[in-house]
Amino acid sequence: MLIQATLKWSTTLLLACLLAACGGGGGSDGGTPSQPLTGAQLFSQADPAGNQFSCSTCHATSENAQGLDAQQLHRPAHSLLNATRRNAFYNGTFSEVIDAVNNCRVDWMDASPYVSDSNDWLALEEYLAGLSDSGDATEIAFNQVAAVSDFSAADISAGHDLFNQTCATCHGQNAAGTGLARTLVGSVLSAQQVANKVRNSGPTTSSYFTNLSGGNMPFWSEQRLSDQELVDIASYVESINGPQSFSCNASDHPKVGQVAMLSTLSHNVSGRVEIIDNCTIEVTEFNYDGGGPDVLFYGAPSSDYTQGGFAIGDIINGPMYNNDTLRLSLANAQQLDQLAGISVWCRDFSVSFGDGLFN
């Protein structure tokens, strides 16, 4: 008892000393004083108080005739080459470049606006002014437009190449994902949903844009992405997004291994149902008195077997089942997508004799 108490006390003392040492450790009071960032750093680094994007995520500093920058990427917004020499910004809304930049900081970077005489702004402004080839500085235009709705002329292979130039900046080559945005492989989005996102993405809190649908991803204007390019890209994303295809004789569907217990509603039905592989379902400890007409196993996407229900295997009424084991085959592996519940179903009367949900 005494020893324990002493130990406890000395541990507490030790901890207190350690904590004190940490707090005042090394005689420095909170790290090295921060060096002012250069304009180039401010352009290419995310703001520590904002989101993951920097100016350079969305703007090139020069582009070739195909709109590609030095990294062969096509950025969502216009190049800033010669931008400080434009007379107006954001389709004539701002006459000072700082106001355009601040709109980007708030809308696209979740960062606070620059104060005009701050070191950071002065350094960035100098950097932007240096991005000049003394060539054309006419104002640019960009229009936010509604998404196309006809995808019949899609060229998926062209869309794949375009994706790797335009969307890959954030979503990665072949949509594998980067630290800026997640992979688009495997999520179920239609070409239409993708196209809507590309044309409307952006914060609903924007004080400049009125038609944004939410999210940090910038929308693409018609000047930066044509409708045909969008059709191709969106169809490519749909093609890698579509429901994964599963085949029989494999066990890679996420529902494999799920179990449903059959309730007893009538005719003494009970049992345990397990999804064995992509196309096989095993019923064990199966009890059923064999009564009723036109009775068979039925799957459905919910516990309502009258909505989207489908037959699994043949009629089973007639014989009596007593702790039996049955194996049922699905018509194809895609049926598993629709299989949330299973019932011993009397099709003639739309009555369940016993059912359960998989989990």
Ligand code: HEC
């Ligand atoms: C997430 C994307 C994104 C980020 C990050 C971003 N911008 Fe923008 N920026 C846009 C979009 C979109 C527009 C308007 C469309 C266009 O330029 O094609 C725009 C417009 C501008 C314009 C006005 C162009 C004009 O002539 O009308 C300037 C200037 C600008 N941005 C500078 C910056 C600077 C500097 C930063 C970093 C502090 C920055 N932007 C960060 C997306 C972004």
Ligand code: HEC
């Ligand atoms: C500047 C970075 C950036 C670029 C470029 C970009 N995205 Fe995104 N995208 C994001 C971020 C971040 C999200 C998640 C937040 C959001 O929804 O805005 C996202 C989300 C999405 C989503 C929604 C995914 C879901 O599951 O809901 C789709 C679809 C999408 N992007 C498609 C594209 C396509 C197609 C392109 C090329 C035309 C593209 N993105 C270019 C950053 C980007």
